[in-house]
Amino acid sequence: MSTFVSSFVPSLVLALAAFAVPVMSASEAPFSLPKLTYELNALEPVVDAQTLAMHHGQLHKTYIDALNNAIMNDPKMEGLTLSALFRSASKLPPVVRDNAGGHYNHSFFWTIMAPKGTGGEPSPALAARIVTDFGSLEQMEEKFEKAGVARVGSGWVWVVWTGSKLAITSTRNQDNPLMDDMEIQGAPILANDVWEHAYSGTFQNRRGEYLKSWWSVVNWKEANSRFAEAALTK
Numbered sequence: 001m002s003t004f005v006s007s008f009v010p011s012l013v014l015a016l017a018a019f020a021v022p023v024m025s026a027s028e029a030p031f032s033l034p035k036l037t038y039e040l041n042a043l044e045p046v047v048d049a050q051t052l053a054m055h056h057g058q059l060h061k062t063y064i065d066a067l068n069n070a071i072m073n074d075p076k077m078e079g080l081t082l083s084a085l086f087r088s089a090s091k092l093p094p095v096v097r098d099n100a101g102g103h104y105n106h107s108f109f110w111t112i113m114a115p116k117g118t119g120g121e122p123s124p125a126l127a128a129r130i131v132t133d134f135g136s137l138e139q140m141e142e143k144f145e146k147a148g149v150a151r152v153g154s155g156w157v158w159v160v161w162t163g164s165k166l167a168i169t170s171t172r173n174q175d176n177p178l179m180d181d182m183e184i185q186g187a188p189i190l191a192n193d194v195w196e197h198a199y200s201g202t203f204q205n206r207r208g209e210y211l212k213s214w215w216s217v218v219n220w221k222e223a224n225s226r227f228a229e230a231a232l233t234k
């Protein structure tokens with residue numbers, strides 16, 4: 001184990017004790033672009049095919065290429081998982097932090113969307129937790145949309161499992177709630193990209209309309225799995 005890794009393993013263990021972190025498969029460097037499980041036009045009209053092609057095939061790939069380049073040039077980071085990188089995010093060079101975040105966030109994002117009518121609904125366990133923590137699904141959605149609109153500039157809005165409850169948070173640029181210096185940390189259950197590149201093709205600058213429309217392409221089946229893995233498994 002490198003000295004870089006051993007320096008943050010104790011904090012990693014403590015953090016993992018609070019909530020189980022779903023870790024992407026094949027997360028060892030070099031990182032690669034995950035395939036979409038739906039066609040480029042499958043999320044229309046919420047996400048148009050041209051936007052999805054650009055967002056996935058070009059922007060996401062740019063983060064991966066930059067991350068691989070940065071890591072391969074630094075032997076201390078060789079072989080680290082994304083999860084391990086985020087647990088020491090506050091100590092990382094900005095180029096690694098930003099591009100690791102860009103890769104994780106977008107990889108998560110593709111899985112948490114599905115063509116209209118195929119995403120299912122919150123499981124009984126997740127639905128019950130939503131009622132406990134937000135009052136209703138509608139109130140959770142409203143709070144999520146408000147947090148997304150309130151994010152100044154570019155970033156993400158999340159539903160996370162903190163270890164004891166569901167919470168909504170937003171992060172700047174490519175930060176995410178797995179990073180060690182986030183005010184609200186937790187395992188991601190839902191995420192929406194509120195960078196303008198995610199929605200300007202259909203909605204121009206109307207981020208609020210995008211956030212409201214986005215619920216029709218949410219993959220609740222994936223959210224249910226994430227919640228079960230983070231909150232229900234020991």
Ligand SMILES: [Fe+2]
Pocket residue numbers: 055059106193195197198
């Ligand atoms: Fe994006």
